[in-house]
Amino acid sequence: MTSQCRSITILGAGHIGFAMALLLARSGDYDVLVADRDVARLKAVAALGLQTLATPDEAALQKAIHGRYAVLNALPFHCAVDVATQCVQAGVHYFDLTEDVQSTQAIRALAKGARSVLMPQCGLAPGFIGIVGNDLARRFDELHSLRMLVGALPRYPQGALRYNLTWSTEGLINEYCNPCEAIVDGQATTVAALDGLETFALDGVEYEAFNTSGGLGTLTETLAGKARQVDYKSIRYPGHCAILKLLLNDLRLRDRRDLLKEIFEAAIPTTEQDVIVVFASASGLRDGRLVQDSYSARIVGAEVTGQRLSAIQRTTAAGICTALDLVAQGRLPQQGFVGQETVALQDFLGNRFGQAYATECAGETVAA
Template identity: 70%
Template sequence: MVRPPYPIAILGAGKIGAAIALLLQRGGDYDILVADQDPARLQAVARLGCRTAQVRDDDALQQAVSGRYAVLNALPFHRARAAAAACVRAGAHYFDLTEDVASTHAIRELAASAGTVLMPQCGLAPGFIGVVGSDLSRRFDRLLDLRMRVGALPRFPSNALRYNLTWSTEGLINEYCNACEAIVDGALVAVPPMEGYETFTLDGIEYEAFNTSGGLGTLPQTLLGKARNVDYKSIRYPGHCAIMKLLLNDLRLRERRDLLQEILESAIPSTDQDVIVILASASGYRQQRLVQESFSARIYGATVDGQTLSAIQLSTAAGICTMLDLAVHGHLPQRGFIGQEQVPLAALLDNRYGRIYAGQPLPAREAPQALLPGS
């Protein structure tokens, strides 16, 4: 039986991987190995007290996950299948942040014969929003409609897109270009990205929202036959969608994703001054009455042990760290595929990491830590 500190590996030492390492290292329950191909990134996380391994190919990846109790994958979405397969071979529990629908389907297939947990989509959206949506859906005798909206937005937008890069540009483009799963009139369908446009006001601020891929996770499959309509849309400030549709459709940059990524990264500044906006609402019948229930939250960045984490870093890292904690302590199944909808919302919000979604700070730590790059 494995006892703490549990040996784990974190794949990827970028902004999110480094944030995961920071949160888990300060908890004291995990013996952490961080794997990445970039020596500079590894040097930075080594200052947190983590062991490191340089990984340049699949053989090195397999070696990094071997002997680990669990692996948290913070690599780009196109590495999810290979990382999950390596974990199955190594007998390690697997958690990731992927928003890619095809990767999730492949991981579900791997899980059918796995002796360990395979749990993709453990971040914000997909991730936390699926836990919220599932919780809302269970509050009705008969669920009708479930709507989930999430945005990672700059606090001080200053360009025509009213947007800054706060996370993976590659992942952002993937969400804007790939088909989106939804339940429409009781049927599981694929709806086009950047469509389904709507506007709304929350806390006095105007927003727009539109279809993007992957945010629902596996919730459509779980709620098929139990709901009339289920959908997910990304939140942006008004005007963003029209400009992105010009780039993607009229200029046909959806067919040249590498060029689009180059344009965005050379022209749109990144920022750590961001905010996460979450809104989910469900309607249905309870005791023969038509009722609606909603959940909303606004998450800002924080200083953790003297280090600045953006809102997207904090919320994404907290999500996957919570899932690891819940699995380790027996609050989740111990083998096979786990969807976010299997996680009790109360258990997530009560967790030392998940509490940030309830507006609570992380538990304090007395010992100071080394700074991450850019802090």
């Protein structure tokens, strides 16, 4: 528990911002202010009895940031660098959910000499999956391969895509279009999004997985020179990748992302009946033996203080709230850039917010 009630600003009152506000307010240790330029979005947060602030311009945004203990940024990824810059100038801790590699690199550069924490990529992937991957990697004397797969999926898929929108459409398109960081044959490199298609079954359900951007966070830097193969893939139901390649490559919609966003949001329904599937596997040498360790989790929505949260709301909000909590408790560095792999998996799962993952996960070791 924190020793005092700390003032927190959440930027963005969408589904994830709402979940973050709910979790932090329920803890009793944070004085929560939620800011958004869309006044209509703030109504749901205000109904929880929390402070809200409309931020239609730069002056209002600065008011939301200055004098706070920390800012949790749930805005679209293209807002990340500007908000982080203002937090550095104000000496305010900064956390976000971005999957955008360039934004994270820019924030890392900002952190040099900063007197506050800058901790981007605090969601599910990037975020929790990097913590899991690093925990698996540290178990080996010699790490050969590390595979990480994550899916935010509808529980009742329909249509040819067998997919529903559960989070940011802009972030989704970013993952499908941008180069993907990986380690191949011991060298840090990039691979193409949508490549590396594989199929597998988990708990009797058939899935496919393929390369997407941003899920590894800074893990490729951490494991450079320590692993032969490291990659991250998104999980979908079979058939999804083929349709994406038609849209993005054959119809060249990767060059018209605004149009692609419009098509997705007009044609693909949103759903709160979702499931998060996490699977990570590592192999290598331990005590001279070839061993494989794995980790899996399946997480669905739940009711929190009378409010129904979807699986993606639970997991994403749990990630960033845990990061904040560990900094507030002094269990993470107190200034500069903090990567997700700085967080110990045991500390994450033992945290009051991180327990959203702990109750529904499993791991095993297989000796070859």
